Amino acid sequence: MLTYSFENKGSDSLYEFLYKKIIEDILSGHLARDEKLPSKRALAKHLNISTITVENAYNQLMAEGYIYSKPKSGYYVSHISSPRLHTETVKPNYENEPEIIGEGACDIDLAMNSAAKDSFPFSVWTRLMREIMTDKSDLLTVNSPSVGIRELRCAISDYLFEFRGMRADPDCIIIGAGTEYLYSLIIQLLGRHKKYAVEDPGYRKIAQIYTANNVRFDYIPLDKNGVSTAALEKSKADVLHISPSHHFPTGKVTPVSRRYELLSWAEKSPDRYIIEDDYDSEFRFAGRPIPSLQSIDHGEKVIYINTFSKSLTSTIRISYMVLPKSLMALYKKELSFYSCTVSNFEQYTLAAFIEQGYFEKHINRMRNYYRTQRDELMEEIKKHPLFGRVQIKEEDAGLHFLMKVDTSLSDSQLIEKGKSKGINISCLSQYYKDESSADKHTLIINYSGLPKDDIKKAVQLLFETI
């Protein structure tokens, strides 16, 4: 009969230990298939344990299919093909490989366009969260609609009207965990058979997302007014993905004439759409915000998309899009089975944050902060003895500007040399599909994440590099 010593059972209960021992015997072949197991009572007596213990072990073995029972006969070993022994019970040590977070060991990083650290209003956010936990705890466990909680969609609609002059029906807004996630929804909504078009140069992640989603896309070159409509027509693309209010990385604003041309292009076919990525429109320093393409779209052609990850902090993953009515109807029909990807906590907290005016205050504060940041950096650059070797471009908006430098180094040499000096820089040419067609020696200076105290040092290292 099965004989086991319970001496080495460690922290296992008797039944768990017995269950594991029998599995070992089954997998190793000591117990053959269809072999009859001892009765519960007999085994209990033999091992000097209670019948209940054996019964628990047998029940678990039954539940997992290691043994089977025949009525009025007893328990038998199941047929298990190609088993392998799993004998490891000690927890492996995973601590060996420490993780490298971020982009390497550079002191100064002008290549990442992250939001300013320490700028996020933690105390207000925490207070609102606490209030919501108290006041709305019943709502917090009610599932959010697929498109997001109405309160947040209304707050966004109001904000867009007040500060962006946009008419966005809350019922046409979809909340999601980041713009990247929303892009994937758009692909599912518009269709994978469509051909997409991205800006060249442009934000590289967008092309990566279309690649990862296996959809066809073309790079459309920019002329001085933005995406070239001639190239767009030639590409036979259906869906154009652009940032007309502030192009990354050139900083260009698409003028209103080109905007109307692009809308006309879209209106020529029912398949055509424009995705307007308005990622940092809040941070324009001169004059009013540039009106969105969505606000002059009368043909239901523009999908407007924006994010709070840029304007609040990149570690809060909340973005949204405004769909034309017809596309929203399609979403409700085809895709509203998806759960909303943002937790209720954060949706309600953000809604309160906007409704109570904190978002507006935060944006104003950050706009001033970034303007000062830019001004101080610019002043430092202008003071430098080698200032004559650089030329600054497109500095009125967003969180970066371009700096054309007079140098004999290639762009990759510039980047390497920067690294060796402890400064991480990026070049315009890196954002072109074909580097050779790019303006050379043009650095993209992302200053939003640069600590104030590092400005002097950053400028010094910049000029040492070029």
Added chain:
Amino acid sequence: MLTYSFENKGSDSLYEFLYKKIIEDILSGHLARDEKLPSKRALAKHLNISTITVENAYNQLMAEGYIYSKPKSGYYVSHISSPRLHTETVKPNYENEPEIIGEGACDIDLAMNSAAKDSFPFSVWTRLMREIMTDKSDLLTVNSPSVGIRELRCAISDYLFEFRGMRADPDCIIIGAGTEYLYSLIIQLLGRHKKYAVEDPGYRKIAQIYTANNVRFDYIPLDKNGVSTAALEKSKADVLHISPSHHFPTGKVTPVSRRYELLSWAEKSPDRYIIEDDYDSEFRFAGRPIPSLQSIDHGEKVIYINTFSKSLTSTIRISYMVLPKSLMALYKKELSFYSCTVSNFEQYTLAAFIEQGYFEKHINRMRNYYRTQRDELMEEIKKHPLFGRVQIKEEDAGLHFLMKVDTSLSDSQLIEKGKSKGINISCLSQYYKDESSADKHTLIINYSGLPKDDIKKAVQLLFETI
């Protein structure tokens, strides 16, 4: 010269009003293309406003491309093709269409398998969140790695080892905003050209997600041991998507023999993988948890996936998957450009919640809660005079069981009749690709979201319906 009355400017500043008026004149054609605008000084004098005001208006018009300047000559109207007037400035009223949340107006809902309300430990969660805001505010603004914050991945790894007997390297874990999002990552990772296989019957959303992502998939029928390997071979599928520890909706556990067969199937080709969706393994009432397929996989074939939306509250969107090492390497190479979809706040809070033992406590509490819930519901059913007409199946695990009823009504008649009585029920046949191949008259009783006080009423309505 341009003449505007500033009387009706409302809340606009002088420059904004002037800017808008000039746009109106350009779009309506009152100002022709290439027409020269008055000089800033002349217009200021004419309108009796300051030159700065005109300059601001002209600058904004320049930025948006309505006008252009010629050096030493002045400002001219741009060429704008196909403009349309946008004259609406009053905010539209969106309040007309109140939104319907949820599944209709039924009193009792046994068709939704939501988590119990009021069960979420708000006070602990809020306290942890507050502590994290205080103690880790610097980390909260540091971007999470694409795969999620290491602290949370380590906490999950420890939990899986302690309570699931699984070896999951934290570096092979990916955090995401819900399993639905993780499915889309898996499709991008394994490839869209692959053929997927889902269980029939099965959780409908999985098929919907594959459909929305335009990938080919087959429904594989279940025999008494789970997914039929013969049908699987025949379908030529590459990737099998299953819930072996607790199938939805039948509640079946795939026995260990079939598990080894499925692993053997996967090992026959380098293209083959198994997605193990372990969605409610925490809520087994009898004996130990069923060991995961991942824990007996030695061929790097199993992608294990689980969620906290089921075990904590559905309104927290945090799920995770454990990839085989080789797939994790592929993820790092191809997809790690994606930002993590869960905010740092919630990742750190959940990590603390698990590390400090609250998750274990919560699971134990909920397991007891659901067991009591099931027992009370079962007792109420057994007490009913019509109990002889029903038969209960698969009640030891998860948050639902099956109830076969003796009735002359069709399944759709049952559902309709339930609705008319105020009880929302679902039938097993609804989860089959082909309803005709399903067991008829078998209700799925999802009791997890049923308030305790409604149990009597629910049973009464159930028996009135059948």
